[in-house]
Amino acid sequence: MLTKFVEAAKKSQVPEGTMMSVKVGEEEILIACVDGNYYAISNICSHQGGWLDQGELLKENCEVMCPLHDGGFDLKTGEPTSEPCKVPVATYGVRIEGDAILVGPPG
Ligand code: FES
Numbered sequence: 001m002l003t004k005f006v007e008a009a010k011k012s013q014v015p016e017g018t019m020m021s022v023k024v025g026e027e028e029i030l031i032a033c034v035d036g037n038y039y040a041i042s043n044i045c046s047h048q049g050g051w052l053d054q055g056e057l058l059k060e061n062c063e064v065m066c067p068l069h070d071g072g073f074d075l076k077t078g079e080p081t082s083e084p085c086k087v088p089v090a091t092y093g094v095r096i097e098g099d100a101i102l103v104g105p106p107g
Helices: none
Strands: 006-010 019-024 027-034 037-042 056-058 063-065 072-074 080-082 091-097 100-104
Touching: 006 019, 006 027, 027 091, 027 100, 037 100
Parallel strands: none
Antiparallel strands: 006 100, 019 027, 027 037, 037 091, 056 063, 063 072, 072 080, 091 100
């Protein structure tokens, strides 16, 4: 659990329509850019631990699909969007400072 905002990546590392994984402390985080907005959720699927950054970003739904069993998560809420995923993944707050993407506590 992040207790404060820390720099996780540069905007230039996450172009529109892409995603990347970063490790911040003990947290494995997925950062994605959709329609100019940045989202950060856990990079580890709640089903069986698939690495979400290895999956597919569906811009039109603001959703990431897990590479292992095609479950999906809403990037805005961390809520599962398709079976077999049933448990939400953690979300993180995102702040932009210049070219830096900061992640921190949600909300
Ligand atoms: S591990 Fe992600 S859908 Fe199964």
